[in-house]
Amino acid sequence: MTIYDAIGSAYDLVYPDTAEKVPFVTKLLRTYGKHSVLELGIGTGLFAVPLHEAGFDMEGLEISQVMIDVVGQRAPRLKIHKGDMRNYTINRRYDAILALSSVLVFVNSEREIQQCLERCYQHLESKGILLLELPNHSVEIGLSNNNQEVYHNADQSMIVVIQSAVEGHDWNETWHVFRRDGTAFNHEKTVCQEYLYSPTSLAAQLEGVGFKIVETHGDLLGSPFDESNSWRRVLICEKRD
Numbered sequence: 359m360t361i362y363d364a365i366g367s368a369y370d371l372v373y374p375d376t377a378e379k380v381p382f383v384t385k386l387l388r389t390y391g392k393h394s395v396l397e398l399g400i401g402t403g404l405f406a407v408p409l410h411e412a413g414f415d416m417e418g419l420e421i422s423q424v425m426i427d428v429v430g431q432r433a434p435r436l437k438i439h440k441g442d443m444r445n446y447t448i449n450r451r452y453d454a455i456l457a458l459s460s461v462l463v464f465v466n467s468e469r470e471i472q473q474c475l476e477r478c479y480q481h482l483e484s485k486g487i488l489l490l491e492l493p494n495h496s497v498e499i500g501l502s503n504n505n506q507e508v509y510h511n512a513d514q515s516m517i518v519v520i521q522s523a524v525e526g527h528d529w530n531e532t533w534h535v536f537r538r539d540g541t542a543f544n545h546e547k548t549v550c551q552e553y554l555y556s557p558t559s560l561a562a563q564l565e566g567v568g569f570k571i572v573e574t575h576g577d578l579l580g581s582p583f584d585e586s587n588s589w590r591r592v593l594i595c596e597k598r599d
């Protein structure tokens with residue numbers, strides 16, 4: 359059982375705005391002339407399913423069987439490889455690889471980030487594009503350390519409370535998922551850990567693995583990046599030959 363198996367059925371409640379970000383990713387792939395795309399940690403397919411429906415040759419890599427099953431129901435022809443982004447081999451290369459919604463930092467160390475980047479390099483075509491959407495932790499933590507957010511569905515049969523806090527080397531989101539069961543609620547607690555990566559080390563790692571950062575944005579709506587104010591750090595990286 360992986361962490362996301364436990365929160366898979368609650369995931370979409372917490373990310374209602376992903377559809378607004380899909381056009382930026384679509385435009386980017388078209389601008390760079392990329393057609394075959396692998397998404398690492400495809401989740402419930404909030405990006406991948408619309409990209410697949412838009413005609414991209416889309417595939418996913420995912421560690422959670424619950425997530426794989428959700429995407430399988432939504433888009434039965436979308437191929438998903440079950441595996442770990444730190445250590446996978448797919449017998450093909452892609453024009454682009456996506457690592458969105460902080461996926462690259464769902465690891466335990468810089469060494470594991472390095473492993474993911476090396477896998478990306480190996481699975482990209484010449485001049486392939488790696489799109490990383492990461493947190494800009496200093497801003498996010500400054501605004502929301504020890505805060506909590508609450509989400510619920512229309513009939514309030516599912517309520518999700520997410521509490522965020524720095525703990526050691528991690529920025530932890532603790533998900534409390536309450537599901538109505540008759541007159542009571544079941545409660546399930548899951549901790550999602552984000553590694554507090556160093557942007558400087560990441561830039562050096564990308565360079566060392568063989569990527570060039572060609573664009574930086576402040577979110578997936580295309581806002582300019584501002585180190586002191588941007589909530590997100592979006593890096594478009596090109597594979598050097």
Ligand SMILES: C[S@@+](CC[C@H](N)C(=O)[O-])C[C@H]1O[C@@H](n2cnc3c(N)ncnc32)[C@H](O)[C@@H]1O
Nearest residue numbers: 362399400401404420421422425442443458459
């Ligand atoms: C925050 S969700 C993002 C889902 C999707 N990329 C999106 O933006 O909507 C992170 C996903 O990455 C998956 N994941 C986490 N660690 C992984 C790993 N080591 N290898 C493959 N998938 C992983 C989780 O199971 C989860 O589905």
